[in-house]
């Protein structure tokens with residue numbers, strides 16, 4: 001178990017009730033994914049409200065083509081690292097594929113392991129109406145749970161592609177309402193038309209966090225490696241890259257290789273007498 005999280009000057013750690021209280025506020029909720037100490041500390045220092053240890057780690061960290069191979073032990077490993085680094089942000093850990101789909105009891109056991117072994121505040125699972133019974137069981141066991149509807153990467157084989165905008169308004173509204181009624185404290189809306197996300201946000205009393213769901217959600221999340229321009233070749237319409245860290249790292253590495261090869265590094269300044 002991790003140690004109690006110290007408070008930064010002028011701030012206090014985010015909690016599930018504080019997160020929920022930001023529903024409908026002018027100041028939008030901010031969320032980014034992180035998988036390690038370096039990025040979790042940077043995002044926490046910048047003041048992000050919530051860090052999601054997403055199972056997107058399967059794609060951006062492990063280089064796999066979907067999130068489906070990610071294991072519960074891998075989520076716990078990365079979750080614990082992020083919780084230790086995040087002094088203020090609300091850390092939420094994704095429940096990976098097949099760690100909750102079998103039964104509500106399986107979900108309670110695995111969510112319990114995640115919270116106990118990482119010290120995270122909450123878990124997230126994919127599904128609305130389909131997972132209502134499971135969300136209810138988690139909430140009844142006092143395990144805070146966030147739902148995730150619209151494009152659900154763990155259901156990519158059924159939905160027919162990672163980048164497919166989900167447009168069935170009736171299904172999306174029923175999924176959102178079922179997740180809220182079952183006790184989810186928040187909900188991610190992924191790749192859905194702006195108008196439907198706005199309607200869900202208006203009709204729900206829990207915060208909605210959008211990714212490719214337009215500006216009317218209560219908050220926004222991006223996969224940090226995409227937002228920072230570390231990943232290449234992925235440019236959906238919704239993604240804004242705020243930096244090009246791939247180029248920065250490539251240029252620095254190229255310069256280092258050249259300086260070592262040519263005997264310019266280490267120079268006197270970087271050598272002990």
Ligand code: KIV
Pocket residue numbers: 033052053054055056057094148188211221222223
């Ligand atoms: O796994 C993840 O990073 C996510 C976000 C895209 C919301 O679920």
